[in-house]
Amino acid sequence: MSWKSLKESPLDSSVVSAVGGLIILLVGIIGLYILLKNGTYSSNSLLEVSLGTFWGLMILIFSTTLFLDRRRHVIYGALIIIMATASWYGTSGGLFVGFLIALIGGIMGMAWKPPRPSNTAGANPNPGR
Secondary structure, three states: OOHHHHHOOOHHHHHHHHHHHHHHHHHHHHHHHHHHHHOOOOHHHHHHHHHHHHHHHHHHHHHHHHHHOHHHHHHHHHHHHHHHHHOHHHHHHHHOHHHHHHHHHHHHHHHOOOOOOOOOOOOOOOOOO
16 A cells, blocks of 8 residues: 555544454453353353454454445444444443544544545636636
8 A cells, every 4th residue: 555545544543443442352352251261150241241342343343444445434433433332231342441442433434534636737726717
């Protein structure tokens, strides 16, 4: 990838979303480890932490696709916001920090505007006048 194509992509929002998703994912993995190591868990608590881990993984996937498919940035930004909100069920939103970072990244992804094509040097900016 060239520098120009990086400037024309929602790189900052995908990185922020990925960091939030990674925090949520790590909190879920640590929670699963603690539950399985202790050996005293209910199927409900195991399901909750597994779902929280799944939400973090989905945020990572959507932040990657946000970067790769910039035409659908609003859809992927909204999906990141939905997954960050859903992560409250299993991992408490990555101890609130992951939720907040992923939420900001999703909002940035939805608000990102593609750069406008610049006028060439010889083109008339107001044709017909």
